[in-house]
Amino acid sequence: MPSGTQPVFSYPEALRDVTTHYCPGCTHGVIHRMVAEVLDELGVRQRTVGVSPVGCAVLSYNYFAADMQEASHGRAPAVATGIKRARPDLVVFTYQGDGDLASIGMSEIMHCANRGEKITVVFVNNAIYGMTGGQMAPTTMPGQITTTSPLGRDVSLVGEPIRMAEILSTLHTPGFVARGAVHRPLESVKTKDLLRRAFTYQVEGRCFSLVEILSTCPTNWGLPPHEACEWVEKTMVPYYPLGVFKTPDGGDRAPRPL
Amino acid sequence: MQHDMIIAGFGGQGALLIGKMLAYAGMHQGKEVSWLPSYGPEMRGGTANCTVVISDKPVGSPVIKSPRALLALNLPSLDKFEDSVRPGGVILVNTSLVNRPVRRTDLRVVSVAANDIANSLGNPRGANMVALGAFVGATGVVDLREVEALVRDTFARKPALVEVNLKALHAGFEAAGEQVKEAAVTPGSAGPNTAAE
Amino acid sequence: MAKKLMKGCEAIGEAAIRAGCKLFFGYPITPQNEIPEYLSHRLPQVGGTFVQAESEVGASNMIYGAAGAGERVFTSSSSPGISLMQEAVSYLAGAELPVVIVNIMRAGPGLGGILPSQADYFQATKGGGHGDFNTLVLAPWSVQEAADLVADAFDLADYYRNPVYVLGDGLIGQMMEPVEFREDRKPLKDLAAKTWASTGWKGDRPRAVINSLYLDADTLEQHNRDLQAKYATIRRDEVRWQGYGLDGDYDVLIVAYGTVARVCLTAMEELREQGIKAAILRPISLYPFPYDAVRQASARARAVLVVELSAGQMIQDVQLAVAETRPIHFHGRTGGNLVSPDEAAAKVREVLDGRSQEVRNA
Structure with a gap:
């Protein structure tokens, strides 16, 4: 690099220089990178412990350049609770998908948030079970075809998709709950800001924090990546509104985006 | 030598506390002890009870089906455990709340009206201490002085209660002691509850 | 203290x-x-x-x-x-x-x-x-x-x-x-x-990954090995056990653990006063199970009696240890009922006078 120049873009220290297993067009990679950048920017990578889920991000312990723990399906918030209570000086985050967090792990996330555990949850909602091959998730959209809802999600039989950010924002315990997306560059920029706020609340010892991130699954949705991004905008965003739902100092109930 | 006993009464009568104090006193005398609260099928039937073993050697079974002594603080307790006491053992009956005689004749019966004695001392809540004192007097399972020390420890923060409870303890001890003395001069009566192992 | x-x-x-x-x-x-x-x-x-x-x-x-x-x-x-x-x-x-x-x-x-x-x-x-x-x-x-x-x-x-x-x-x-x-x-x-342990990675040791996932068959097999x-x-x-009365002669070896072993110890002492010789082997470590100790102790008994608060679970390990060299009997209580010393002693007498049926397929 010529002297006097400043790097404007580089590989995050908190992300290992390895090839991921994610499918082409999947936005997990974008979200990984944003989490890693935030850890770098806050200077906390060396005291961070991440918790990987069961789901597409199951191998994320191979991708973050930090100490990691692999949890059983849905239990990442409980595992993170154990780590944080054992070592409050550590920065602890979980990285979970919609099946992991909103289905099998509903109990763990609700109580972790309600206890106000000072951890950060990165909740990736792509409206489908990816790793197991495209089955219906609790966040699958009405009418959406999956391998276990071959005629489309029938809400009269399985109910409407679960809006986790909204549910969590009803808890009286102070916390930071927000929803972002990564289907457009501008949304990614905003989402990274949400992640930075979430981790900052933890670093400051303030509260539990969760950022739900609408993500794509071109493979299991059966869409080319650019159409998958459009599907997020047209189908998911109207049902899963983007914004900040709850802040520790913004009152205890904020059912609508602020 | 092993002393084993069941202490039984209504919840709130202090059966578990009496048992604990006996166990503590035994331990302070250098004995091996165990205290087992009603836990198991014997819980049924409206009594709270505990089994206490005080022994010179490590306690074997903490579960005693046939105790050498029974403190029956109320009628259901007597109904339930009367038949289980070992021949030659002791049953101490709180006659304030037991309105029938003990049917067994192959053991020694000591009767003390614990609640009445406590009432007469102006300390109705001290009935458990009267019963404890009477049990020690009737069985000799532990040294009364150890129990006195426990009472002093237990109420150390409320000195006013030490004296009234010691008074209740002594009243019970003496009430039972008189009957034990009477029994001792009766030929053929069972001796103190100290069967050898 | x-x-x-x-x-x-x-x-x-x-x-x-x-x-x-x-x-x-x-x-x-x-x-x-x-x-x-x-x-x-x-x-x-x-x-x-x-x-x-x-x-x-x-x-x-x-x-x-x-x-x-x-x-x-x-x-x-x-x-x-x-x-x-x-x-x-x-x-x-x-x-x-x-x-x-x-x-x-x-x-x-x-x-x-x-x-x-x-x-x-x-x-x-x-x-x-x-x-x-x-x-x-x-x-x-x-x-x-x-x-x-x-x-x-x-x-x-x-x-x-x-x-x-x-x-x-x-x-x-x-x-x-x-x-x-x-x-x-x-x-x-x-x-x-x-x-x-995962305590934050500062580069002074390998990265800590707490994990049980091994997607490669050979790697997972090595982990299992x-x-x-x-x-x-x-x-x-790490085998731990205690024996009671194993030094002298005995006809019945009782195998029991936990508080049941104490009940059996009281039974054993009462039986000995009556001239009936029993001994007790009490496993303290249930895994690892004291197979060798049970085998050796059973070799000196006429019969083995397993006492448990179950329908018979540890008895399978006793069977493995005894390997059909001695008849094995069982006394168990379930439902929350306890074994009393009298009950255990009565069972020992039944074993000795042939009134107890040995267990063959626990």
Whole structure:
């Protein structure tokens, strides 16, 4: 690099220089990178412990350049609770998908948030079970075809998709709950800001924090990546509104985006 | 030598506390002890009870089906455990709340009206201490002085209660002691509850 | 420190604190509620942390996280709650995390009852969760031994990086006995620093990944081989048992563990006064099971009697040890009923005078 120049873009220290297993067009990679950048920017990578889920991000312990723990399906918030209570000086985050967090792990996330555990949850909602091959998730959209809802999600039989950010924002315990997306560059920029706020609340010892991130699954949705991004905008965003739902100092109930 | 006993009464009568104090006193005398609260099928039937073993050697079974002594603080307790006491053992009956005689004749019966004695001392809540004192007097399972020390420890923060409870303890001890003395001069009566192992 | 009269549950909690455990995650269930209750007021006094989890599923995964962060941690529960923890126990064993799990057993199956039982022997000693794994299992017969074994359990867990169960029946939890915590207790083993723990990666050691996932068959098989080698060491080095009356002559060898062994000891003493010779072998470690000791002791008896608060679980290990060289008899109570000394003594007499039927296919 010529002297006097400043790097404007580089590989995050908190992300290992390895090839991921994610499918082409999947936005997990974008979200990984944003989490890693935030850890770098806050200077906390060396005291961070991440918790990987069961789901597409199951191998994320191979991708973050930090100490990691692999949890059983849905239990990442409980595992993170154990780590944080054992070592409050550590920065602890979980990285979970919609099946992991909103289905099998509903109990763990609700109580972790309600206890106000000072951890950060990165909740990736792509409206489908990816790793197991495209089955219906609790966040699958009405009418959406999956391998276990071959005629489309029938809400009269399985109910409407679960809006986790909204549910969590009803808890009286102070916390930071927000929803972002990564289907457009501008949304990614905003989402990274949400992640930075979430981790900052933890670093400051303030509260539990969760950022739900609408993500794509071109493979299991059966869409080319650019159409998958459009599907997020047209189908998911109207049902899963983007914004900040709850802040520790913004009152205890904020059912609508602020 | 092993002393084993069941202490039984209504919840709130202090059966578990009496048992604990006996166990503590035994331990302070250098004995091996165990205290087992009603836990198991014997819980049924409206009594709270505990089994206490005080022994010179490590306690074997903490579960005693046939105790050498029974403190029956109320009628259901007597109904339930009367038949289980070992021949030659002791049953101490709180006659304030037991309105029938003990049917067994192959053991020694000591009767003390614990609640009445406590009432007469102006300390109705001290009935458990009267019963404890009477049990020690009737069985000799532990040294009364150890129990006195426990009472002093237990109420150390409320000195006013030490004296009234010691008074209740002594009243019970003496009430039972008189009957034990009477029994001792009766030929053929069972001796103190100290069967050898 | 002087002897103190304590409930088994409280002694277990205090022993854990004295073993350097400052973290407890648990969920209420009878008959072990005195453990979390005791710790909820004791742990804050010593700068520790008590968390009442949302479920046993939550609690067992919290101890995973805390153990993975390198701290001593334990949980306690009773049978149905331990069943809920089995998922985590498999993960803990797979990720080789040192934790102590206390199970104050109650009668099952299903909700069963809240009364004492020893019917979780299979669950504790034969794995319980999925996959090939084993946990050390220690079974106390007194409050003092419960406290001592809890302390040992933490050392063994750390040394082998493996979950360790302390398996007590309901009596152990509810009974009060004198207990002494020795200030001069030395660790059982030389314990290495936990350099494998996830405590933040500063580049001065390999990155710590607490994990049981191995997608490559050969890698996973090697992991299994390593685990099995560890279990073989445990089976060689960690067998614990005690004998009573094994030095003299005896006709019947009683095999019993936990408080049942104490009941049998009283029965044995009463029988000896009547000239009937029985002896007792009490396994203290249920995994590893004292196969050699049982085999050797049974060789000097005419018959073996297994007594359990179950329909017959440990009897299978006794059968493996005795290998059909002696007739094996069984006396068990279920539902929360206890074995009394008279009952055990009567069974010994039945064994000797031919009125008891031997068990062949337990």
